Amino acid sequence: MALILRWALAAVFFAAALPKIYSPHDFAVAVFRYQMLPYALVNAVALFLPWLELLCAIALVAAPRWREAALTMILGLLIVFTAAIAINLYRGIDTACGCFTVKPGARHMGWWNLGRNALLILAGLGAWPHRRGEVNGRP
DSSP states (O other): OHHHHHHHHHHHHHHHHHHHHHOHHHHHHHHHHTOOSOHHHHHHHHHHHHHHHHHHHHHHHHOGGGHHHHHHHHHHHHHHHHHHHHHHHHHTOOOBOOSSOOOTTSOBOOHHHHHHHHHHHHHHHHTSOOSTTOBTTBO
């Protein structure tokens, strides 16, 4: 089961990273619309974050030595993303999520985004190596 969950998480983060990498300007606009970062950091985050997502996705399935680190990073990112969405929903900021598309007319974030992220966090926890003696996803 952990293998299936790792592949699913990798697919999600791979799919989320690609549109952001192809359209960094549009992703920077999406990051800006969250109104959570100082303006000076928006472009740096918009350039760095998708590559981190892509690297973690690849490491999760293709680099056994880095699997645990990638999973830790993915869980951390999901917690931060979930908090950002929750804060903006609370503040009433109505903007597109920027999660899987950077198109300005994309579906705006809602409570379902929090539910999706909660399921992804649970998948990440389920993908964690639990067997006694298992290190980096290997027995």
